[in-house]
Amino acid sequence: MHPKSRNDPLPSEITPRDVYLDRRRLMAGFAAGLLGFGALPARSAAPLKATRNPRYSTAEAANSYEDITTYNNFYEFGTSKDDPARLAGKFRPKPWNVTVSGEAEVTGTFTLEDMLKPHPLEERIYRLRCVEAWSMVIPWVGFPLGDLLKRFRPTSRAKFVAFKTVMRPEEMPGQRYPVLDWPYVEGLRIDEAMHPLAILAVGLYGQVLPNQNGAPLRLVVPWKYGFKSIKSIVEIRFTERQPPTSWNISAPQEYGFYANVNPEVDHPRWSQAKERRIGGGVFAPRQPTLMFNGYAEQVAGLYRGLDLAKNF
Amino acid sequence: MRRLLKPLLFVLCSMPLAWLLLRAFGVAGASLGANPIDELQDELGAWGLRLLLLTLCVTPLAVTLRKPWLMGVRRMIGLFAFTYVSLHFLNWLVLDQWLDLQSIAADIVKRPYITVGVAGLLMLVPLAVTSTAGWMRRLGRRWHRIHKLVYPAAVLGCVHFWWQVKADWREPLIYAATLALLLGWRAWRARARLQPRVTLARFGA
Numbered sequence: 001m002h003p004k005s006r007n008d009p010l011p012s013e014i015t016p017r018d019v020y021l022d023r024r025r026l027m028a029g030f031a032a033g034l035l036g037f038g039a040l041p042a043r044s045a046a047p048l049k050a051t052r053n054p055r056y057s058t059a060e061a062a063n064s065y066e067d068i069t070t071y072n073n074f075y076e077f078g079t080s081k082d083d084p085a086r087l088a089g090k091f092r093p094k095p096w097n098v099t100v101s102g103e104a105e106v107t108g109t110f111t112l113e114d115m116l117k118p119h120p121l122e123e124r125i126y127r128l129r130c131v132e133a134w135s136m137v138i139p140w141v142g143f144p145l146g147d148l149l150k151r152f153r154p155t156s157r158a159k160f161v162a163f164k165t166v167m168r169p170e171e172m173p174g175q176r177y178p179v180l181d182w183p184y185v186e187g188l189r190i191d192e193a194m195h196p197l198a199i200l201a202v203g204l205y206g207q208v209l210p211n212q213n214g215a216p217l218r219l220v221v222p223w224k225y226g227f228k229s230i231k232s233i234v235e236i237r238f239t240e241r242q243p244p245t246s247w248n249i250s251a252p253q254e255y256g257f258y259a260n261v262n263p264e265v266d267h268p269r270w271s272q273a274k275e276r277r278i279g280g281g282v283f284a285p286r287q288p289t290l291m292f293n294g295y296a297e298q299v300a301g302l303y304r305g306l307d308l309a310k311n312f
Numbered sequence: 313m314r315r316l317l318k319p320l321l322f323v324l325c326s327m328p329l330a331w332l333l334l335r336a337f338g339v340a341g342a343s344l345g346a347n348p349i350d351e352l353q354d355e356l357g358a359w360g361l362r363l364l365l366l367t368l369c370v371t372p373l374a375v376t377l378r379k380p381w382l383m384g385v386r387r388m389i390g391l392f393a394f395t396y397v398s399l400h401f402l403n404w405l406v407l408d409q410w411l412d413l414q415s416i417a418a419d420i421v422k423r424p425y426i427t428v429g430v431a432g433l434l435m436l437v438p439l440a441v442t443s444t445a446g447w448m449r450r451l452g453r454r455w456h457r458i459h460k461l462v463y464p465a466a467v468l469g470c471v472h473f474w475w476q477v478k479a480d481w482r483e484p485l486i487y488a489a490t491l492a493l494l495l496g497w498r499a500w501r502a503r504a505r506l507q508p509r510v511t512l513a514r515f516g517a
Contacts, residue, residue, distance in 0.1 A: 071347060271422075278347055
């Protein structure tokens with residue numbers, strides 16, 4: 001018997017205080033805007049219609065909207081955790097096009113609206129484990145990546161899927177300096193991409209994805225380190241060979257193609273055995289990191305027979 | 313100016329710590345952000361290294377500006393550097409590692425950036441201990457030799473920072489370049505001091 005009744009509210013159902021305050025501020029902003037008293041707040045938080053997917057959601061408490069949107073690794077806006085929230089205001093996630101190419105029957109450039117239209121949105125409360133040994137719990141709004149990919153009818157030669165982030169140094173100040181080889185690229189094996197846990201997110205906390213979290217379209221692969229979950233996607237390419245990935249290009253001995261969360265395979269410079277859950281404050285000890293970030297039951301089968309220490 | 317410099321520097325050197333405390337206690341809406349332990353760790357370490365480099369700036373400034381009284385602030389800045397580095401270490405031991413001695417020992421042995429960091433800190437300990445007038449008198453000429461440890465400590469501090477950066481080397485590069493400049497000046501001066509003797513010897517021949 002599952003200890004939690006289906007009727008119990010999920011953590012994400014309970015509106016965190018700052019979201020609530022945020023909404024009030026937003027409404028105040030709208031009112032002021034309508035009356036011509038002031039400008040709308042810079043951060044738009046348009047609500048999204050999504051149904052919760054309890055099957056793929058954790059019951060752990062979600063991090064606050066504040067934490068999720070102010071503590072980000074999005075080097076396109078700068079390498080400090082607070083840079084994306086500070087510097088992503090100029091970024092324009094609308095209009096948005098995505099180009100699909102490679103080993104598929106349907107290819108071309110599509111508007112984001114056309115891409116999203118057939119997909120009902122779901123809320124999925126996922127753990128996110130960063131390679132830097134911290135973690136969060138995030139209520140994403142999105143849909144299975146595989147459902148989208150199938151629409152392009154990948155051919156039998158499509159063994160991998162490659163993704164690319166938009167290149168806009170004029171809006172993304174971090175891209176003006178070659179910290180990484182811009183634009184950011186990532187990739188998955190096709191069976192990983194088709195796994196029901198892999199999603200494309202367009203929102204979080206029931207609202208449109210803020211720029212600093214990868215607007216308007218980002219990948220979320222919860223059993224891999226966060227850097228695999230590429231943001232602000234403009235290109236999807238089906239390939240026969242394993243595509244290059246940004247962090248692997250930058251430091252191949254430290255970041256592999258797979259990047260599966262694994263407490264037994266340390267980063268060459270630090271341990272991956274434990275993680276700090278964001279939001280615990282100053283007196284919260286680290287907690288043990290789980291194999292495949294706690295999604296082993298669902299995804300371990302993808303890697304049967306693969307040496308995870310070699311294919312890190 | 314002379315009398316004001318030391319209290320002024322004392323206030324300036326205390327400010328980063330005061331600011332961290334205000335943020336830690338949420339005074340006036342200030343905060344350490346979503347990951348306060350890492351923020352404390354990074355800020356304390358960065359200020360330790362910056363002040364250590366500032367300590368090494370004192371002699372070149374005093375010599376080139378011909379203001380020997382400037383040397384009077386070196387000890388205080390050095391002790392501030394030691395304080396920040398010690399708090400950086402303590403934050404790691406207590407808040408980050410929860411005094412898990414096994415994990416701490418494993419990290420010191422297995423993680424080169426932690427190994428060099430701890431080695432650098434250990435080099436600073438005798439300098440802080442022997443910084444008093446009493447120890448200076450007791451140690452005499454040996455005091456200067458012991459305090460040359462500040463150079464390898466600063467090198468290890470820069471390496472410690474360099475080795476944990478993921479991709480953005482700009483900040484550690486600034487520190488390393490500053491240190492190279494400060495050590496270069498000393499090497500140049502040591503050679504320059506030898507120069508006249510060589511010249512005299514030639515005249516004598």
